[in-house]
Amino acid sequence: MNKTFAIVFGLLLSILIAIVPAQAVGAKPDQLYIGQVFKIPPKKLSMQGQHILMTREEFRDWLFNSHVNRKVNIIQQHHTWLPSYKHFNGSNHFKMLMGMENFHKRKMGWSNIAQNITTFPDGKIAVSRPFNIAPEGTIGPKANTTGIAIENVGNFDKGHDVMTAEQKETIVYITAALSVKFGLTPSIDSITYHHWWNLRTKQRMLDRGPDYNVKTCPGTGFFGGNSTSDAINNFYPLVSRRMQEIQASRR
Numbered sequence: 675m676n677k678t679f680a681i682v683f684g685l686l687l688s689i690l691i692a693i694v695p696a697q698a699v700g701a702k703p704d705q706l707y708i709g710q711v712f713k714i715p716p717k718k719l720s721m722q723g724q725h726i727l728m729t730r731e732e733f734r735d736w737l738f739n740s741h742v743n744r745k746v747n748i749i750q751q752h753h754t755w756l757p758s759y760k761h762f763n764g765s766n767h768f769k770m771l772m773g774m775e776n777f778h779k780r781k782m783g784w785s786n787i788a789q790n791i792t793t794f795p796d797g798k799i800a801v802s803r804p805f806n807i808a809p810e811g812t813i814g815p816k817a818n819t820t821g822i823a824i825e826n827v828g829n830f831d832k833g834h835d836v837m838t839a840e841q842k843e844t845i846v847y848i849t850a851a852l853s854v855k856f857g858l859t860p861s862i863d864s865i866t867y868h869h870w871w872n873l874r875t876k877q878r879m880l881d882r883g884p885d886y887n888v889k890t891c892p893g894t895g896f897f898g899g900n901s902t903s904d905a906i907n908n909f910y911p912l913v914s915r916r917m918q919e920i921q922a923s924r925r
């Protein structure tokens with residue numbers, strides 16, 4: 675056997691071995707085999723600019739697969755007040771996000787849209803300001819430095835927008851998913867309402883804030899009210915229950 679022939683033959687043999695399909699060596703067509711290459715088409719999320727619009731399930735998968743390189747131990751709840759339900763037409767999520775982004779940059783002088791997350795009346799969730807960057811906003815640096823800000827589209831002061839069941843579920847669900855992600859137990863220290871922070875001093879007053887120095891945000895009708903006892907009695911138990919379900923489904 676001359677040398678050239680041996681090389682060509684050897685090469686051919688190795689190509690043949692490489693392309694013999696697994697079925698030919700005894701594996702059933704739907705059986706997995708070592709060395710199999712999976713083709714999982716990447717799911718395209720709905721995006722516009724920096725804004726990513728997601729369902730609850732998409733948000734969960736996105737969150738548990740993302741790496742956050744700063745400490746997060748406060749989840750902030752806000753309502754947008756303006757825009758409110760009457761500005762939402764079911765398909766203008768991105769338009770509303772761009773509107774808020776422009777307002778925050780041009781009128782408020784912030785570097786980007788203030789909030790990391792926005793929830794909508796149809797239960798959709800947008801991630802805007804990257805999680806690795808602390809939120810901005812009137813709540814102040816103490817709440818923002820290690821915070822994640824959630825803006826819930828609507829005016830949830832009593833007598834105004836009545837929160838939809840879908841948005842309610844989304845707010846509970848994402849607060850629970852974030853608590854799981856960052857290892858938080860729902861309490862007045864870990865899940866905070868804007869109403870509890872003094873607008874002038876930027877310190878946390880809880881229920882002692884004088885009306886003229888606190889916002890009603892996230893609304894006097896937010897899960898039954900905006901006081902600490904409203905949060906403890908009406909909101910945290912829902913979040914804790916959903917956390918257990920999320921943790922059980924991840925085992």
Ligand SMILES: [Zn+2]
Nearest residue numbers: 752753868891
């Ligand atoms: Zn607020």
